[in-house]
Amino acid sequence: MTRGRSGVLLLLLAASATACSGGNAESKQPPKRPPVPVAVAAVERKSIPLQIQAIGTVEAYQVVSVRAQVGGELMRVHIKEGQDVHKGDLLFTIDPRTSEAALAQAQATLAKDHGQVQQARAALQRDLSRVTQSRAALLRDQAQAKNAEVQERRYSDLLKRELIAQEQYDQIKTTYESLAATVRADEADVASAEETVRADEANVRSAEQLVKADEALVDNARVQLGYTTIRSPIDGRTGSLQLNLGNVVRSGGTSDSTLLVINQVQPVYVSFTVPQQQLPQIKRYMADGTLGVEALASGEPRPERGTVTFIDNAVDQNTGTIRLKATFTNAERRLWPGQFVNVALTLAVEPDAIVVPAQALQTGQQGAFVFVVKSDSTVEARRVVVARTQGSESVIASGLAPGESVVTDGQPRLVQGAKVDVRSPTGRQAGGERGPGPRGSGVGAGGASGAASPPSTSGGVAPGGPGPVAPKGAAPPSR
Structure with a gap:
């Protein structure tokens, strides 16, 4: 009897130990990671x-320094500073009295x-x-x-006979000699x-x-009088006024003969420089036609095209x-x-x-890579070859296919094979339920964030978690 009780007790103790060891093993299993909230964008095939x-500088199409060509008191100012003017508009009137008197004197002469x-x-x-x-008298007397x-x-x-x-x-001879003398006198008179x-x-x-010289003086006096307007x-x-009403204006190109500077702002030039290595490429594309240029000023919603x-x-x-x-029509005067x-000089369009x-790109030890969202909502870190980055977009030479989705926000918390939760532009889950998500996350699948930051160049590491995982066979991205 005592032996039977002892056996049962041993069995209970063994079962209890087994249960405890099993519970400890289960408690050592790592907890499941929740899906990482991310923003994604679709890989697109398009012309770029x-x-x-x-960086360019806007230049006026024409710059004219308005100078006085005659001296005198500035009698009237017909415009305001910063006013739009047209060719032929009256700007200033200089005292015309001296010029009027000179014209009157020249006309009198x-x-x-x-x-x-x-x-x-x-x-x-x-x-x-x-x-x-x-001459008539000479002809008569000669006859x-x-x-x-x-x-x-x-x-x-008759006399000889x-x-x-x-x-x-003698009478006839005298008449002849008298008429001959008269002819000689007539010839002298004609001469x-x-x-x-x-x-x-x-x-x-x-x-x-003298009249021609006087006419020139009159014309000059009229011109001088015309210079008073x-x-x-x-x-x-117009720019700022250099002289105000009542000042004495001097002529002759001196500093106090400049009254105003006028800039033509429609159209305008934009001047910019490019490295000399790009000159052959520019000349080659320009031989096929005109080259388009876009100029975007700070604070403007869209660029001007020229x-x-x-x-x-x-x-x-x-x-x-x-x-x-480059020349721009500047119809809305958004360039000053x-x-x-x-400045963006367009050489050609790549179809x-x-x-x-661009914010989808990450950089590792083996080069650029992106996180591709797979159909099971996991991500794959995939190496890509970047042809070029232009503005907010990057052209991929190899590694991606159109229609695939890449992560554009949330990469620092991702690892190879991690589950993701794709967020919509408003921060809601794809199923319509609002999730926590990163603050300022981008758009859902198929769209890029409109307020995205520039792409990370280091991959980044979230607190308490591992960094991004490089593609299979490649070293992990540098932190």
């Missing part, structure tokens, strides 16, 4: 531009010399009439002298009249030259860069002269590129 990024021209022309006409009369010469020869022959008296012949006409013509030419030479926007219109003719040897200019802007958000 090949761009060169740079011109009128006087016009009178001298008229007098010279009248004298010329009078002397031309005298020449005509002298009479010719007739008298014939008569003298006939009467001389003693058919007439000596007295008759004198012609000389007078030549002098009159010289006087007319001289008077006409200053108009805008271009469409643009085209490259200038490549400098030399590389800057100090910096090894080449200067380019002197402003710094982010069918594999693209992921």
Whole structure:
């Protein structure tokens, strides 16, 4: 009996020990990890531009310094600082009285010399009439002298034949000699009249030259008077006034002759530089047509679009860069002269590129990798080859296929094979139930976060947990 009780007691003790050891083994099992809340985005196949990024400076299309070309008191200012003006708009009025007096004096001199021209022309006409009369008298007297010469020869022959008296012949000879003397006198008179006409013509030419000089003085005086009203030479926007009403303006390009600077802001230039190594590529693509440029100013919601219109003719040897200019219509005036802007020069468009958000990329000892979300809601750390990163997107050369989902937020808490809980843009679970999720997490599957931070370059480690796991066969990413 005693032996039976002892056996039962031993069996109970053994069972109790076995139960205790089993309970201790179960208590040593690690607890199951909860799903890691993450944001994901779909891998996309799409066209993406090949761009060169740079910092540019906005330049006015035209800059005009408005200067006074005549001196005098600034009588009126017709515009305000910072006002839009058009070509031909009245800007300033300088005291015109001195210029008006100079114009009146020049006009009076011109009128006087016009009178001298008229007098010279009248004298010329009078002397031309005298020449005509002298030539007519010469022709008449030459005819009479010719007739008298014939008569003298006939009467001389008659005298030799003693058919007439000596007295008759002497009378005819005297008439002939008188007419010959008259012809000589007429010829001298014609020559004198012609000389007078030549002098009159010289006087007319001289008077006409004086008139031309007077007309030039009148034109100059009108121009000087016109300079007293200053108009805008271009469409643009005015700057600050350099001189105020009542100041004495000086001419001649001095500092106090500058009244205003006008900048043309529609269109505008954006000037930027790129490394000289990219010049052959730019020239090659530009040979196929114009190159588009985007310029984004700080605080603006969207960039302005323009085209490259200038490549400098030399590389800057100090910096090894080449200067380019792009022209923008600037219809909404979102670009302002002197402003710094982010410039994106588009060389070409790459079709069918594999693209992921840049914040999906992580860096390990073996290079870039991403966490790919599999169909069972676990992640795979997969190595990728990045062709280039442009803005918020990265072009993947190999390692991903369109339609796959990659993690864009929450990577520091992930390991190879970890379960994930995909969050929607509002922080709710994919099934519609709100979960805790990381603050500021991105979008759910198929969309990238609109307020994502730049991609991590170290992978990161969550407190109390391991870091990201590298793809199989690769060393873990460096922390």
